[in-house]
Structure formats: C-alpha cells, structure tokens
Amino acid sequence: MERKKVAFYTLGCKLNFSETSTIARRFIDEGFDRVDFKSAADIYVINTCSVTENADKRFKTIVKQAQKINPGAFVVAVGCYAQLKPQELADVNGVDLVLGATEKFKITDYINDLTKNDYGEIHSCEIEEADFYVGSYSIGDRTRAFLKVQDGCDYKCTYCTIPLARGISRSDTLENVLKNAQEISEKGIKEIVLTGVNIGDYGKGEFGNKKHEHTFFELVTELDKVQGIERLRISSIEPNLLKNETIDFVATSHSFVxxxxxxxxxxxxxxxxxxxxxxxxxxxxxxxxxxxxxxxxxxxxxxxxxxxxxxxxxxxxxxxxxxxxxxxxxxxxxxxxxxxxxxxxxxxxxxxxxxxxxxxxxxxxxxxxxxxxxxxxxIGNTLTVLFEGENKEGYIHGFTENYVKVKAPWNPDLVNTLHDVELTKIDDDGLVRFEFIHELV
CATH class of the missing domain: 3.30.750.200 (Transcription Regulator spoIIAA)
Structure with missing residues (x-):
C-alpha cells in the first residue's frame, strides 16, 4: 500500500517550529512520508499563531494554497489560534480538523478517516487542562535546532493572549532536556537555540507545581557540558529573569554565545x-x-x-x-x-x-x-561563522557567534561547518564580507 504523505506549515515563533517537528516525527513513526508544503500531500497540517492580526489573516491564505495543490487533501489546524478561536478556524472553507493545546501532540489519534468533512471538527480543551508538558525540538534543513525547554506563562501582561492559548508555566525535566540536546548533537547539528514561552521561568513542574525543581541557571550550566554541540543560544528571556549569574556564565562559557x-x-x-x-x-x-x-x-x-x-x-x-x-x-x-x-x-x-x-x-x-x-x-574582529545550507542567489550565508550575518560565494563544502574569519567590510546589501583565517572543525 502506498504510504500517505503529510506536509506542514508553521506560523509564528521558534517554539512553534520545534513543536511542528515533534508532531512531524509522530506522523513518520506512524508510517507517513513528510513532504514539502508546496508538494501534493494527503494531509496538510498548519501550526497557527495568534500574536498578531496578520498571522490570523495568513491562515486563510495558507489553507487556499493547500487546496490549490490538492483539493481533496485533509486540512488540520493546530497551535495558538486553534486554541483561542477554534470555531473561527473550523469555519474556514476547506478546514477538516481543529486541535487545541492538549490535543495537537495526539494528532495521529484523530486521523483515522481522511474523507473531507462538510465542516471543521473541533477537539479543544479548556486551557486549564493544559497542565502537562510535551518536550520538542526541531531539526530538518537547518544547521541549528530549536530546543523547547518550557511552555505556558504565568505573567498577566495586559496585551497578551499567550497564557490563554498555552496555559500555565511548566517546564521539561532537566534530564529530558539534556537527552534531547544529546540526540540533536548526535545528528551532527552544531547549534541549539533554547526556546519556550518564558524560558527564564524554567523549572516549574507539571500540573501547576510552582516549586522550581531546577533553575534556569542550572539548565544553562548543565547544557554547556553536552558533548558535540558547538553553540548554544538563548532565544528570548525576560529582563527581570536574566540574572547576573547567567550573564557571567555566558561570558566564560564553552558553548553559549x-x-x-x-x-x-x-x-x-x-x-x-x-x-x-x-x-x-x-x-x-x-x-x-x-x-x-x-x-x-x-x-x-x-x-x-x-x-x-x-x-x-x-x-x-x-x-x-x-x-x-x-x-x-x-x-x-x-x-x-x-x-x-x-x-x-x-x-x-x-x-x-x-x-x-x-x-x-x-x-x-x-x-x-x-x-x-x-x-x-x-569590522576587523576575528569571529567564528557557522554556515547555513541554502544557496541564495549564488551566495552562502552564515552567522557569527554574536549574530553578525555574513556572506560568501556559494560553496557547498561550507554547509554546516564552522570557520574562523576576519570581518572585512559591509556589503551593499548590509551583510558582511570576511577573509578566512583557518578551518576550525
């Protein structure tokens, strides 16, 4: 029997990318083949975002794209917008299934029959039920991986719907984060970006347990010991949770940039x-x-x-x-x-x-x-560049440890390699040129 094909589209943050990857691995484990979103697929999964108005509007456009490629495909919506406005998504023409915050990781349990529905079927919990934690990390065509360490938020910022979409703050166990980091390392990926909703709040347990099993500082110090990861990057952290001990540690760390x-x-x-x-x-x-x-x-x-x-x-x-x-x-x-x-x-x-x-x-x-x-x-500094995997109009791009974006003529041998370079000048497009010093890895 021919294997079914599944394609994914992710809107929003790094956290969503890590979760899409975890959901995709679930499909692969169940015998599906993952294909590009622009290819013909039997199922299209759209991981939604609700941070901006624009993300809401883009959802409809993406559903239309999927239907254009395969009008008979089964379309599933997951993610923050699916939790906040399930009925709104279910009403979009072509959507067959909408899964909320707790259901998205059990997605394959809901897909038994790929017959198109006349209306979108909703499986969505009350957000108070989102009190368990599912670890995630994203890999794929990237030289870096997004590693989810925390989910949800206990802050009550007056403009934000994320607590409504993702529930209370809760964290992965330190043991599981380190296991995931090791798995990423073994796949030859050189850089990990830590991600979550409020990662500085790392350590709160499951089921609303407010006791911190571990602190963010402990997470950072333990991750620094993982073999084979050249770079660790803290994606986004609240200023009140970024402590001096963490800043001082990053300054002397083996792999935090x-x-x-x-x-x-x-x-x-x-x-x-x-x-x-x-x-x-x-x-x-x-x-x-x-x-x-x-x-x-x-x-x-x-x-x-x-x-x-x-x-x-x-x-x-x-x-x-x-x-x-x-x-x-x-x-x-x-x-x-x-x-x-x-x-x-x-x-x-x-x-x-x-x-x-x-x-x-x-x-x-x-x-x-x-x-x-x-x-x-x-300019004039010697820094280390990790090169990306895409040929962009004859150039290869990369980032230094301190996030300066550089460019060089395309050379496939450079993909996913680290090199010491001296930054020499800023090009007309705003990217930086360099000269190689010597090969690092």
Missing part, C-alpha cells in the same frame, strides 16, 4: 505599568550595561511594541530616545493590535492605526541604524 534577545516592549515606565510588565526601564538599562561590561562584543536584540493604548507622542518619544541611547544591536518592532479577552483591548487612549504605522516605521529605521553601527563595530 554572546547573543541575548530581551523583550522591552516600551521605554516608558508609564506604559510598562499599563502593560503590567514586571520591571521598569531602569532594570532593563542595568541588564544591557551588565552584558556589555562582561561581553563588549555581545549582540543584544530588543522586542518593542508601538501604539499601545495611552501611548502619546511624548511617551513614544520616551521609548525612541531610550532605545537610541541604549547600546543595543537591533529591534523587533511589533505594531500593537487589539486582541479579544485582554485588558488592553478595553483601555482608553486608543492610538489611530496610521499613527501606529508611522511610529513603527520610525523604530524600524532606528533598528537598521543600530544594526549597521553594531556591524561596523565588529
């Missing part, structure tokens, strides 16, 4: 309080100063939201000026969008959408300036 991504959201204390963030700008400033003191060449990325309710011109300028003066490397700019069942959606002082767009453009411009300045500061 000098790259931090730290959400700020606003440079105005007034807005941080309205957002119910768990720090003020002074603490953020202190974290950046601490990192740059022990790792002067560290790359620091920042998440920031523009157009939050109550953000006047003066408060926006507070954020702009704060970021302009801060020794950071780039920004991820999010334009605020109203989400149902959040406190922010009910707040006064709604910022007009055209003003949100203008402010977003200003901060994206600042980000380009910051990235350029950071790249310029690295």
């Amino acid at each position: 000098p790259h931090f991504h730290i959400p700020l959201q606003s440079g105005s204390n007034t807005l941080l309080k309205l957002m119910r963030r768990r720090y003020l700008r002074e603490l953020y400033q202190d974290r950046v100063h601490k990192i740059k003191t022990v790792m002067p060449n560290a790359c620091i990325g920042v998440d920031v939201i523009v157009g939050f309710p109550g953000e006047t011109d003066d408060l926006f300028l507070e954020t702009y000026n704060f970021l302009n003066e801060l020794n950071i490397s780039y920004l991820h700019v999010f334009t605020y969008s109203e989400r149902e069942n959040t406190m922010a959606a009910e707040m006064e002082g709604v910022v007009p959408k055209n003003v949100r767009a203008k402010r977003s453009k200003m901060l994206r411009g600042l980000s380009a300036k910051k990235r350029r300045a950071f790249y310029e500061s690295q």
Whole structure:
C-alpha cells in the first residue's frame, strides 16, 4: 500500500517550529512520508499563531494554497489560534480538523478517516487542562535546532493572549532536556537555540507545581557540558529573569554565545505599568550595561511594541530616545493590535492605526541604524561563522557567534561547518564580507 504523505506549515515563533517537528516525527513513526508544503500531500497540517492580526489573516491564505495543490487533501489546524478561536478556524472553507493545546501532540489519534468533512471538527480543551508538558525540538534543513525547554506563562501582561492559548508555566525535566540536546548533537547539528514561552521561568513542574525543581541557571550550566554541540543560544528571556549569574556564565562559557534577545516592549515606565510588565526601564538599562561590561562584543536584540493604548507622542518619544541611547544591536518592532479577552483591548487612549504605522516605521529605521553601527563595530574582529545550507542567489550565508550575518560565494563544502574569519567590510546589501583565517572543525 502506498504510504500517505503529510506536509506542514508553521506560523509564528521558534517554539512553534520545534513543536511542528515533534508532531512531524509522530506522523513518520506512524508510517507517513513528510513532504514539502508546496508538494501534493494527503494531509496538510498548519501550526497557527495568534500574536498578531496578520498571522490570523495568513491562515486563510495558507489553507487556499493547500487546496490549490490538492483539493481533496485533509486540512488540520493546530497551535495558538486553534486554541483561542477554534470555531473561527473550523469555519474556514476547506478546514477538516481543529486541535487545541492538549490535543495537537495526539494528532495521529484523530486521523483515522481522511474523507473531507462538510465542516471543521473541533477537539479543544479548556486551557486549564493544559497542565502537562510535551518536550520538542526541531531539526530538518537547518544547521541549528530549536530546543523547547518550557511552555505556558504565568505573567498577566495586559496585551497578551499567550497564557490563554498555552496555559500555565511548566517546564521539561532537566534530564529530558539534556537527552534531547544529546540526540540533536548526535545528528551532527552544531547549534541549539533554547526556546519556550518564558524560558527564564524554567523549572516549574507539571500540573501547576510552582516549586522550581531546577533553575534556569542550572539548565544553562548543565547544557554547556553536552558533548558535540558547538553553540548554544538563548532565544528570548525576560529582563527581570536574566540574572547576573547567567550573564557571567555566558561570558566564560564553552558553548553559549554572546547573543541575548530581551523583550522591552516600551521605554516608558508609564506604559510598562499599563502593560503590567514586571520591571521598569531602569532594570532593563542595568541588564544591557551588565552584558556589555562582561561581553563588549555581545549582540543584544530588543522586542518593542508601538501604539499601545495611552501611548502619546511624548511617551513614544520616551521609548525612541531610550532605545537610541541604549547600546543595543537591533529591534523587533511589533505594531500593537487589539486582541479579544485582554485588558488592553478595553483601555482608553486608543492610538489611530496610521499613527501606529508611522511610529513603527520610525523604530524600524532606528533598528537598521543600530544594526549597521553594531556591524561596523565588529569590522576587523576575528569571529567564528557557522554556515547555513541554502544557496541564495549564488551566495552562502552564515552567522557569527554574536549574530553578525555574513556572506560568501556559494560553496557547498561550507554547509554546516564552522570557520574562523576576519570581518572585512559591509556589503551593499548590509551583510558582511570576511577573509578566512583557518578551518576550525
């Protein structure tokens, strides 16, 4: 009998990518063949995101793409949007099955009959039931793997639906994280990116157990001992959970790289309080100063939201000026969008959408300036590059340990290898050229 084919499309964050990979491995274990999403498949699985309005809209487009390739294919929606708005997804023409937060990892149990449904069937729990933990990591066409260590969030930020979509904060066991890291290492992957919803909160057990079995610092120190992994990267960590002990450890670590991504959201204390963030700008400033003191060449990325309710011109300028003066490397700019069942959606002082767009453009411009300045500061330095696997218009790209993106003429022998290089100049496209020093691995 011919094996059935399954294809996957992932929207959103690194955490979603790691979970898609775990779901895909389940299908392969059950005798399915995984194919590219642009190929004909019997089943299309779409892992959804609900962080921005745009992600919601993109879902419908992706369903149409799948139907165009194979009108008779069985279409499944999983992920955050599937948990928050299952009926909305089930109503999209062509969707056959919608699985919520606890059901997505048991997906193959729900797929017995691939006959198209007249309407989308929903299996979705109350989010309070999402109190168990499923470990995940993603591998595939990448030179790096995303390793999930934590899920859910206990924070109550007024703009965020993630606690509603993913439930309470809970973590993988240290033993299982290390086992997964070892498996990744044995597949020849050189870099692991730690991922989760709130990874600095690592250590909270299952079933709402708030006792930390282990701390994030213990996780970091143990992962550093895993043989065969050249690089470990902390993807995103709350400033109030990034402690001095972790920063100091990364500075002298065998494999953790000098790259931090730290959400700020606003440079105005007034807005941080309205957002119910768990720090003020002074603490953020202190974290950046601490990192740059022990790792002067560290790359620091920042998440920031523009157009939050109550953000006047003066408060926006507070954020702009704060970021302009801060020794950071780039920004991820999010334009605020109203989400149902959040406190922010009910707040006064709604910022007009055209003003949100203008402010977003200003901060994206600042980000380009910051990235350029950071790249310029690295010219002449000797750094290590891990090369990626894709031929992009005759060039191979790679990243230094401190996240400078470099390019060289395509050479397949470089894929997934590490090399010492000297950065020489910034090209017209903003990427950095280099000269090889000697082969590392």
